[in-house]
Amino acid sequence: MGFAVLGFSSPPFPTGRLYSANGCSQSATNGGGAVENPIHKVKPTVAVPQYKWRLVIAYDGTHYAGWQFQLSPPTIQCLVENALIRITKLGREDLCFVGAGRTDAGVHAWGQVAHFVTPFNYDSLESIHAALNGLLPSDIRVRDISAAVPEFHARFSAKGKVYHYKIYNDTIMDPFQRHYAYHSVYKLNTAVMREAAKHCIGRHDFSAFVNVSRNDRVLDPVKTIFRFDIIEMGALLQLEVEGSGFLYRQVRNMVALLLQIGREAVPPDIVPKILATRDRKELAKFALSAPPHGLCLVAVKYNEDHLRLPSGCPPTSFGRHHTVSKCKLPFY
Known part of the structure; x- marks a missing residue:
């Protein structure tokens, strides 16, 4: 894929361009190859790293028009993607959200797999996991979320x-x-x-x-x-x-x-x-x-190499249990 993830270096994007810290591409020359004006120097560019994340999703497809993205009637991909947009503050084109397969209207899933990318890292995945399930309707659940290696692709890596x-x-x-x-x-x-x-x-x-x-x-x-x-x-x-x-x-x-x-x-x-x-x-x-x-x-099955976790990545989140330290209601 050419993307850099946790524990790896951050090469230029596949286009060969370098991207500035705000994500905008810049050229080393100012128009058609002319030498830059020394008075108005172009700001130095830096490569923006991309971190890849894998989701395992379960859903009851009864009330949805399948997986594939469309706004109306609602689809699973649309709802999960909208939740990711709210949480990450990234646009749809930046997330590059992809599923392993397109289930049709009314079809269910226990092990649908998807991935998305972000230009930033997470120290822990439990918070984003809880936020996703908090925004999604109760008939769609993210079962787990983990970091993924650059080579992993939810659809094309499937075996x-x-x-x-x-x-x-x-x-x-x-x-x-x-x-x-x-x-x-x-x-x-x-x-x-x-x-x-x-x-x-x-x-x-x-x-x-x-x-x-x-x-x-x-x-x-x-x-x-x-x-x-x-x-x-x-x-x-x-x-x-x-x-x-x-x-x-x-x-x-x-x-x-x-x-x-x-x-x-x-x-x-x-x-x-x-x-x-x-x-x-x-x-x-x-x-x-x-x-x-x-x-x-x-x-969905993958080679073990595609499922390995990048070095230095946060642990996989399977959701977190909540405990009550002290009962506030009397027993009868």
């Missing part, structure tokens, strides 16, 4: 992601699961669902399982699925999928097909046949995308 999709398989829906699990009133055959899920494991072209991309979501359709497990917890089924990366709505499309297979509407061997076509229209003949509210981004 894998883990998603869970929950299905409540009973005639009557548990009202406490209604925002976090899809309700299937059809009795699902988990044995054939597991058999079908095995066909997804490995390196495949998942073009047949991707919706039309939005914005810059044009990615390599070849992905590796490391595992695809189906865990039964009473009426609740938890589909756990871990892969090198995922295309737009890929997980929800895979789950939708497994639901059809679990209902025994189509056989398990339909999966490799659809994969081979590399055609989204072929999948549409059998299944539509599963609803977003059952999906949760559980974790």
Whole structure:
């Protein structure tokens, strides 16, 4: 990245320019290469260091239009970024706030990862951690905050992601699961669902399982699925999928097909046949995308080198406990 962080030297920005203490770029000459006037000398320039910080964020996506920044309707990135702007007094362009992935509207997260930069250091991260959670609504929480090495990038350093999709398989829906699990009133055959899920494991072209991309979501359709497990917890089924990366709505499309297979509407061997076509229209003949509210981004995985802490940095903040030294209310 070329940025300097705690314990490292502070080179010029990637543009090659030096930046003054107030962040404004200056030139060694006064216009087109002319020698500077000795009477009006340009102030000496200094490189502004940049410190990088990593956040792990959990959120209930029920009332939000996904992660990606937009002002209306509100998104997770917008609210976290606005809180950072208030706390750091920096502009959006200065923070360079980036998330590991774009969860869609209604999708939840337990382990979303993001990073931002500041031109100043923190002696302790507990105060900014508490301030962030104090400004954010209760359905968005920063789980921890830590210093990051210059090479770390929340999105481009990611080596894998883990998603869970929950299905409540009973005639009557548990009202406490209604925002976090899809309700299937059809009795699902988990044995054939597991058999079908095995066909997804490995390196495949998942073009047949991707919706039309939005914005810059044009990615390599070849992905590796490391595992695809189906865990039964009473009426609740938890589909756990871990892969090198995922295309737009890929997980929800895979789950939708497994639901059809679990209902025994189509056989398990339909999966490799659809994969081979590399055609989204072929999948549409059998299944539509599963609803977003059952999906949760559980974790983002990185190489250990990218997760190491810079030397001399403040300790990672996991939040602080509050204690009461003396009870002010009488016991009865």
